[in-house]
Structures are given as structure tokens and as C-alpha cells.
Amino acid sequence: MTTGAHRRRTVRAIVRNPMALSGVLLLVLVLVAFFAAVVIGWVAPEAAFDADLRNVNAPAGSPGHLLGTDSSGRDVLVRLVVATKATMISAAIALGVALAIGIPGGLIAGYYGKGVDRAANWVSNMVMSLPSMVVLMAIISGYGTSMVVTMTALGCMMAPAVFRLIRAQVKAIRNELYIDAAKVSGLRDHRIIARHVLQAVRGPLVLMVTMMSGIAITVQTGLDFIGLGDENTITWGGMLSEGFSALHVNNALLLWPGLAMSLAVAAFFLLGNGVRDALQRSDQPASSRRSGRRRAGAVEPDGHESLGAAGTRDGVAAPAEDEIVAVRDLTVRYGADGDDAKDVVSGVTLTLRRGRTLGLVGESGSGKTQSAFALLDLLPGPARLVSGEAWIDGVDVRRLPARERGRRIRDAVAYVPQEPMSNLDPAFTIGSQLIEPMRHRGMTRKDARAKAARLLGRMGIADPQRVMRSYPHQVSGGMAQRVLIAGAISCEPRILVADEPTTALDVTVQREILDILRGLRDEAGMTILLVTHDLGVVADLCDDVAVMRQGRVLEHATVHDFFARPRHEYSRTLLASVPDEEYVRPPYRDDAAAMTEGVWR
Numbered sequence: 001m002t003t004g005a006h007r008r009r010t011v012r013a014i015v016r017n018p019m020a021l022s023g024v025l026l027l028v029l030v031l032v033a034f035f036a037a038v039v040i041g042w043v044a045p046e047a048a049f050d051a052d053l054r055n056v057n058a059p060a061g062s063p064g065h066l067l068g069t070d071s072s073g074r075d076v077l078v079r080l081v082v083a084t085k086a087t088m089i090s091a092a093i094a095l096g097v098a099l100a101i102g103i104p105g106g107l108i109a110g111y112y113g114k115g116v117d118r119a120a121n122w123v124s125n126m127v128m129s130l131p132s133m134v135v136l137m138a139i140i141s142g143y144g145t146s147m148v149v150t151m152t153a154l155g156c157m158m159a160p161a162v163f164r165l166i167r168a169q170v171k172a173i174r175n176e177l178y179i180d181a182a183k184v185s186g187l188r189d190h191r192i193i194a195r196h197v198l199q200a201v202r203g204p205l206v207l208m209v210t211m212m213s214g215i216a217i218t219v220q221t222g223l224d225f226i227g228l229g230d231e232n233t234i235t236w237g238g239m240l241s242e243g244f245s246a247l248h249v250n251n252a253l254l255l256w257p258g259l260a261m262s263l264a265v266a267a268f269f270l271l272g273n274g275v276r277d278a279l280q281r282s283d284q285p286a287s288s289r290r291s292g293r294r295r296a297g298a299v300e301p302d303g304h305e306s307l308g309a310a311g312t313r314d315g316v317a318a319p320a321e322d323e324i325v326a327v328r329d330l331t332v333r334y335g336a337d338g339d340d341a342k343d344v345v346s347g348v349t350l351t352l353r354r355g356r357t358l359g360l361v362g363e364s365g366s367g368k369t370q371s372a373f374a375l376l377d378l379l380p381g382p383a384r385l386v387s388g389e390a391w392i393d394g395v396d397v398r399r400l401p402a403r404e405r406g407r408r409i410r411d412a413v414a415y416v417p418q419e420p421m422s423n424l425d426p427a428f429t430i431g432s433q434l435i436e437p438m439r440h441r442g443m444t445r446k447d448a449r450a451k452a453a454r455l456l457g458r459m460g461i462a463d464p465q466r467v468m469r470s471y472p473h474q475v476s477g478g479m480a481q482r483v484l485i486a487g488a489i490s491c492e493p494r495i496l497v498a499d500e501p502t503t504a505l506d507v508t509v510q511r512e513i514l515d516i517l518r519g520l521r522d523e524a525g526m527t528i529l530l531v532t533h534d535l536g537v538v539a540d541l542c543d544d545v546a547v548m549r550q551g552r553v554l555e556h557a558t559v560h561d562f563f564a565r566p567r568h569e570y571s572r573t574l575l576a577s578v579p580d581e582e583y584v585r586p587p588y589r590d591d592a593a594a595m596t597e598g599v600w601r
């Protein structure tokens with residue numbers, strides 16, 4: 001579905017939602033009153049102050065006075081309409097200030113974490129602990145009853161609520177795999193925040209904005225009611241105060257401004273709830289949203305030391321020309337140094353030769369993914385890279401400054417993750433997710449769209465245009481994996497890191513995906529690092545193999561040597577534990593050609 005179609009669907013959902021619709025209608029009424037107040041201010045600025053002392057406290061329906069007059073003979077309806085303007089402007093000021101502080105603060109603190117987050121959170125907690133009314137009264141006593149000053153202060157007091165909401169939402173999605181995928185595809189932080197993060201927080205934000213509008217109106221009216229408002233401005237609070245003084249003479253004077261305020265507040269609350277529901281309904285089913293695996297330890301990113309930090313040894317020889325990737329002595333540590341430290345990758349050395357496929361095998365938890373993440377500079381927050389080199393195409397990227405390192409890795413290496421669905425942002429069509437990285441690298445939208453369709457075709461997708469219009473929840477797992485591979489190769493990387501790309505798929509689709517990878521190696525000359533625990537896949541697709549266990553590489557050999565003459569005891573155990581001997585039988589024969597004729601073909 002296109003963005004335009006999605007928008008139409010959202011509008012339809014709002015119109016069909018009774019709560020949203022009544023909110024919209026009430027808000028239209030308030031806006032009509034607002035614009036009427038603006039017009040009255042131009043054409044008859046004195047109309048709200050015209051007193052007719054011979055006609056005080058006239059009841060509603062009196063000639064010329066639909067809602068009657070007040071105790072000075074002024075027309076209640078005109079005053080009510082004029083008061084709408086000041087009340088709405090006050091609410092807008094408070095809201096604007098709260099959003100201007102809260103949204104960027106929450107985005108930055110939630111996305112970057114660490115010290116920024118701690119400092120911002122501390123300030124927010126401090127402001128939240130202050131009693132708002134007392135602070136507002138103190139400000140009024142110090143700076144007078146200026147509406148702008150009072151509402152700006154109220155906005156500052158409300159900002160922490162926005163900050164907390166945005167920060168919590170950003171933290172919840174910061175470690176989603178589709179955010180990692182966006183990083184890998186080369187999108188800069190500000191684009192990821194604008195495109196993926198803001199999109200995810202819009203629902204709760206709409207609700208908060210409407211709630212806060214209601215609160216701002218209530219507070220402003222309350223302050224005016226108790227006499228702390230700007231006495232030169234007509235407001236609903238001021239009218240309520242006058243009505244309260246004349247309660248026993250004309251109780252209708254309390255009714256009309258009270259009703260106006262209640263309707264305005266209700267308009268915002270109904271609209272907020274309705275729009276939130278409509279947004280949820282017009283998006284894909286909740287079950288398909290963010291169902292992805294969240295990497296363990298995604299809570300606080302303290303102490304993250306990425307590639308490029310200290311520890312590079314000088315004077316080390318560069319890898320040979322055909323070694324497109326050379327990882328040497330890589331150690332990834334979780335926890336602070338000392339007893340808490342845990343090395344999940346210990347002194348790992350791996351070599352990928354140009355145009356070949358290296359299978360990284362090992363039992364679950366052996367450190368395969370962490371090694372791949374270390375190479376991609378994608379380690380999660382709590383992980384630290386404490387030693388090692390990572391050579392990509394003749395450059396040790398650990399020695400590069402962060403930005404240059406990121407650029408070099410993204411230019412050379414693409415990543416295909418294990419769980420296709422959780423690596424696609426549920427809020428965007430597949431087409432837009434494929435096109436964006438190419439656009440980011442300077443391609444026109446038209447060219448990027450054509451290339452995306454072409455790549456999907458090459459991935460064996462029969463109707464690329466339809467798939468591009470679809471949202472992730474509308475395609476199967478196998479299709480999503482093809483989409484991710486198409487996305488990964490769209491910017492023409494030289495190296496592909498595929499982390500168990502077939503694990504979540506059924507056998508037929510697995511075979512097709514493996515064929516695609518084989519085609520990328522054989523036809524496009526791509527170098528592939530294939531993380532897998534499946535020796536059948538290794539036998540079928542890989543040229544070299546590295547066996548990992550407990551964070552260490554135990555054996556690094558050609559596939560032929562590995563199957564024919566496994567050197568390490570653990571390799572022999574692994575081979576012996578394969579349930580169906582047929583899987584690995586062909587490579588055991590000392591016949592290199594037979595290796596590619598395994599059961600997958």
C-alpha cells in the first residue's frame with residue numbers, strides 16, 4: 001500500500017471512529033469560535049466591552065442577546081467567543097514549549113543513552129518533583145500576570161511528561177533489529193530518528209498532545225478563575241470568576257463559560273483517544289509490530305566501547321591482497337573489568353578470502369553473532385571490544401575515527417539478519433524501505449525504485465511491484481528474507497554477512513535462499529560470511545569454515561579439509577552429532593566436486 005493510500009485509510013478510520021468524529025466536530029466548533037473572535041477583534045474590537053446598564057443580567061434568548069447579558073449588560077455570547085481566542089493561544093503556547101523541549105530531549109536521551117540520558121533524566125525528575133501550581137504562583141508574583149510568561153512556565157513544567165514518553169518509546173525500539181538494519185544500510189542517526197523513531201512515537205504523542213491541550217486549558221482557566229490571569233484579556237476563566245461573584249443573581253453566567261471550557265477539553269480528549277485508535281487500526285495488526293527478538297542486554301548502554309577505541313597494536317602487517325576481511329585477536333567483553341567481566345568472544349581470528357564463502361559454525365551461544373556484530377561495529381551497548389584488529393579491504397577499521405569507520409564498513413559490508421520480519425520496520429512499505437538506502441547514496445527515486453524492483457525479481461519474486469507496495473506483515477517469512485537480501489545488496493557491497501539467514505524458514509524456502517546466496521558468490525563475486533549452525537548448509541555452500549566454541553575459534557580450514565580431516569576434537573564431535581549422515585556424507589569423500597552435490601541440490 002502506498003503512503004497516500006495509507007493516509008486515506010487513516011482518515012477513513014478517524015471518520016468511522018465515533019469518539020474521534022465527535023472530537024473533530026467539537027474541535028471544529030471551537031475553531032469556528034476562535035476565528036470568529038479574530039474577526040470580531042478586527043471589525044468590532046469594543047463589542048465584548050459594550051456595556052448596556054439598562055439591560056443587565058438579561059436571560060438567554062433576550063432580543064439581541066442569544067445567551068443574555070452579564071451584570072454590566074455586556075453580551076455573553078460575544079464575550080464567550082472572544083474569550084476562545086485567548087484561551088486557545090494560551091494552550092498553544094504551553095503546548096509548544098512542552099513539545100519543543102520534550103521531543104528533542106526525549107529523542108536524544110533515548111537514542112544516545114549514557115551520560116546524556118542520565119543528565120536529561122535528572123533534570124526531568126527534578127522539574128517533575130516541583131509542585132506546578134506553587135511554581136506558577138511564584139512566577140506570577142515575580143513577573144506579573146502576563147499570559148505569555150505564565151504559559152511558557154506551564155509549558156516547561158509539562159515538558160518532562162513529553163520527555164519521558166518519547167524517551168521510553170525510543171528506548172523500547174532503539175535496539176530493534178530494523179534500527180540496526182537501518183544503521184547497517186548507512187542511514188545517519190538523524191535520519192533514523194526522523195524516519196523510524198519519530199514514526200513509532202507518533203501514536204502516543206498524538207494522545208499526549210491532545211491530553212496536554214486539555215490540561216493547559218484547564219490550568220489557564222483555573223488561574224484566571226482565581227484572579228491570577230491577565231485582567232486585560234477576556235478569558236473563560238475570567239468569565240467564570242465574574243459568574244461566580246454573581247452566582248445568586250444570575251447563575252447562567254457560570255454555566256456558559258463552564259460549558260465552553262468543558263466542550264473544548266472534551267474535544268481534545270475525544271480526538272486524542274479516537275485518533276490513537278484510528279492510527280492503530282490503520283497500521284498493521286499489533287501482533288506483527290515489533291515482535292522481533294530484542295537483543296539481551298539492551299537496557300542500558302553503559303561502557304560501550306566500539307571499534308576504533310584503544311587497543312590497536314601498531315606495526316602489524318596488513319593482510320594479504322585476497323584477504324578481504326581479516327579479523328585478528330578480537331575480544332568482546334560484557335560487564336565491568338574484574339569479577340563481572342565475561343568475554344563472549346576471546347581472541348578470535350578469522351579470514352575471508354575474496355569471492356569465497358566462510359561458514360562460521362558452532363553451538364548456540366558460542367559467539368558467532370557477537371563476532372559478526374564486532375566486525376560490523378554493531379555491538380550492543382553493554383559490550384566492549386577490548387582488543388583486536390578488523391581489517392576490511394586492506395584497512396584496519398578499528399584505527400579509523402568513528403564516522404569514517406562507519407562509512408567504510410557500510411560501504412563494504414551488508415548484513416542479512418536471522419529474523420527477517422523483525423528487521424523490517426512495520427510502519428513502512430517494503431518499497432520505501434528498499435528505496436531509502438539507495439536514495440541516501442544519491443540515487444534518484446525513480447532509479448532506486450526501478451533497481452529495487454529489478455533486485456526483487458532477481459530474488460525470485462514474481463510480482464515485485466505488488467511486494468513493494470506491501471507492508472512487512474503482508475508478506476511471508478521467506479519473502480521478507482528475499483527482501484532483506486535485495487536490500488542488503490542494493491548498494492553493491494563487496495561483502496555480505498548473513499546471520500543464520502535460513503533458520504526461520506521452511507526447507508523449500510531455505511533451499512531457494514541458499515541458491516540466491518550461491519548466485520551472489522558465483523555470479524556477482526561477492527564474499528560471504530555465513531553464520532550458521534547447520535553443517536549441511538556449510539557443506540552445500542561454503543568454501544571455508546571456522547568452528548567456534550565458548551567464544552574461541554577452534555578450527556579454521558577449507559570445507560574440504562574440515563569434512564575430510566577435521567583436526568580438532570570438537571569438530572569431530574560436531575560432525576558425529578549430525579543426525580542424518582547423508583547431510584555430510586558427500587564431503588567426507590575425498591572428492592572436492594562431490595561436496596557441492598549434497599542433499600540440497
Ligand SMILES: Nc1ncnc2c1ncn2[C@@H]1O[C@H](COP(=O)(O)OP(=O)(O)OP(=O)(O)O)[C@@H](O)[C@H]1O
Nearest residue numbers: 296297298334344363364365366367368369370371
Ligand atoms: N547483551 C548481552 N549481555 C551478556 N551476554 C550476552 C549478551 N548478548 C550475548 N551475550 C552472550 O554472548 C555469547 C555469545 O552470543 P552469540 O549471540 O554470539 O551466540 P551465537 O553463537 O550467535 O548463538 P546463536 O546461534 O544462538 O545465535 C552468549 O553466551 C550470550 O549469552
